[in-house]
Each structure stands twice: as structure tokens, then as C-alpha cells.
Amino acid sequence: MSEETPRLRAAIAAVDAWFRRDAPTERLAALRLLIGAFATVYVAARVVHLISFVDFPARNFAPVGVVSLLTAPLPAALVIAPVVLAPILALAFTLGWRFRVTGPAFAALLLWVLTYRNSWGMVFHTENLLVIHVLVLGLTRSADAWSLDARRGAASPRPGAYGWPVRLLVLLTLATYVLAGVAKLRLSGLAWVDSDLLRNHIAYDNLRKLELGDTHSPIGAALVARGWLFPPLAATSLALELLAPLALVGPRLARVWALAAWAFHAGVLAVMAIFFPYPLLGFGFAPLFAVERLPLWRWLGLRGREPADP
């Protein structure tokens, strides 16, 4: 055995201990309730939109992700049925009812329905994190507490099963922001910061919205006259994305980063009228917080053991 082996083992054990550090059952359950509730309202509110694709011409069909299995659009009934089923399964997911089945089933259905919506020549980026979070929650023991399964005694606590899914949710959240930063460097390099790329993009985005009869941002339209503003804005947003892993250092840095990332999305809404509901309403950043401490749960009559720091 080489001398390196014990060190390697120690390193692996340290990573495993960090990744699988235990957390209260209620934290993962609270995330299921919050993210599930958002998903339920979201898919219910978007039923008309999600069904609108039945009227689209087949020539516009450009499948991505799992929908790439199809070579042509689905018949109307097969588009409508999953869209109608989605809010029902979302509710079962949120309430933790027969979660071993409804958890993965809703995750798969949400993935399908939202990927289908993105398969018409325009890939949106407002729902990616929601789908990723629901996949993790649906495939883990997130309904072992504060659920209908727990109430009827169908879910018993399993030590060590509740910390790592939260850690994974955090890692995936931060990874999506890092990827956005990496994309800017790969596609535009530092010119993204020290040129007019962002200014021109904001001007173009608001112009096209006006000319296409949609809501634009009067703030963005006014700001594009001030060219000096954009390099610092671009540098700040790039730093926020690339430095996202700092949120792993501790709860305080996680809170600071989440607040900064929220402010970034608020800024995008202000200057481009682009609404990212999942992060802007706070749900996207929920895994970074000890959400089981929210007063909401006491108000709902849900109680758990004393929580630890995230």
C-alpha cells in the first residue's frame, strides 16, 4: 500500500462528511413545501400558456432535452393531458402524499411539460433551476416530515438522509450561476465587461419589446444614454456569478451572496422587464437558508426539533 492511500482515504472521508453532514428532517421537508407550493401555483397559473403550443405550426418545432425523443409535435390531447395533470401531481408532491410515487412522477412530468414549452425555437432560462430543484426533491426523502405520508405513519425518519439533498440543492444552485458567468467569458471574453456589449443588449432588448407590442423597461430605456454605467454593472454581475461558490464557506456568506444574487435579478427586472419569478420571489435561494425556522410553519401548526445552522 502506498503512503498516499491513507491520505486519499482521509480526503474522501472529509469530503463525504462535508457532503453528507446531517440536517434536520424538517429542513428538507420545508424545502419540499416551499418549492412544491411554488411549482403548484406556477404550473396552474401557466396552464393556458402551456397548452398554447397545440396551435403552433409543426415547422417551428425544435425539440430540446428529453423532448428530443420526438421527431414531430405531439397530438393536442397528449399536450393537454400532462399540462392538466401537472398541478394535481404538484399538489400531491407538495403535501407529501404517496411521495415514493408522486415525488419522482411530478419531477418527471414537470421536466417533460416545461421542456416541451422550450421546444419551439426559444429556450427560456426562467424555469431551469425550478426543474433541477424539483428533480432532487422528488428523488430524495423530502416527505419524511411535514407530509401526509408522515401523518399516516408511512414515512419513518432515516438518519443521515436529510443533509445531503440540501447540500446538493445548494451546489446545483451555485453551479447554474457559475455556468452563466463562464458562458460570458467563453462567448465574449472580458469585452463583456469593458465594452458596450451589455449596454447595446439592454437597448436592443427594450427596443424589440416596444416594437413587438410588449412591456418594456422605461428605466433601462433611460439608462442606455449613460454609457459609463454599464462596465461596472457588467463587472459586478460577472463577479457575482463566478464567485457564487463563496456561498459554501458559511451561512453568513451564503446569505450575503443570496441577497446579492436576488438584487441582480431585481436589476434585470428593472432594466429589461425580464421577470425570473423563482429566484425573485426567494424560492430559488431557499436551500441556502434554515427555512425550517420560518414562522410560517408554526402558523401552519407544523413543529419540528430544534434546528442546527445550515
Add this chain to the structure above:
Amino acid sequence: MALDRGGAGYAWVLAAAMLALVLRPVCQHAGSDSFPFSSYPMFALGRPSALSDVHHLVAFDAAGVGRPVPPKLVANDEVLQAEVTLHRAVRAGRKTSAALCKQVAARLADDPAWSDIVRLELLSDRYDALVYFAGDTAPIRTKRRARCKVPRA
């Protein structure tokens, strides 16, 4: 035997799979996109120039005054989906552009809010976006791709 969704093996397999799927776009060519595992290229390219080409449908009344047709009448409530629909029609040629124009005109005919509209035009306009917001909203160049009447009973 039931799958142990709390065990170490399951934790690492799921984590490795999810992280690999989320990070995979880094290994693909820059600008590639998919859902939900994306490289997030939406704002990454920026625009080197303020010159902006916009394909849009403009509704004209009898006096020749035009106003833009909103996204929900072109595709659905998403402006970017409407933009893609118009772009694809223009790229496909005159026949497809005319077909889209007629389709939207029929939708307008059913909507009392558009009762003053007599015709539609699918236009490809080029603007300088910075000049536009400085007050000069006239296009630098206009190309008409299709023109159609709004059917009235």
C-alpha cells in the same frame, strides 16, 4: 428490495449524476443551449453594435396609422416566442410570411379592441437602439415581408 434513498451510495450516485448533467454544457461548444441543463448563454453574447433588426407585425387603421401587434396575437404571451415565430416566418420566405400575416389578421378580426384595423404588415426594420432611445424612433431601413387585409364580415 426497496431502494434506500437515504444511503451513502444513493447520495453519491444522485449527486454525481445531477452535477454531471448541470455542468455538462461547459464541455459543449460555447453558445449551445438546452433545457433544463443549459450553458445560460442568454446575455453572454451581448451586442457589439447598437444596430438592431426587428421583425414585427404592424397593424394599420384606415388613416394609415400603425401600432404593433402584441405577442399573444402572434404566438402566445411570451414576447420572445412571438419574436422567434416572426423570425422563422421571415426566414422561410414570402409564402410563410403571408400565411402568418393572414393567420394573425383573422385573430385580430375576432377581437373588438382591433376593430379599427384594416390591414397588417410584417416588417423587418433596422434601428440604432441607442439613437432610438435618444428620441429618433424611425427605422434606418424597412423591408416589407408580407401585407394582408383584416377580414371583416
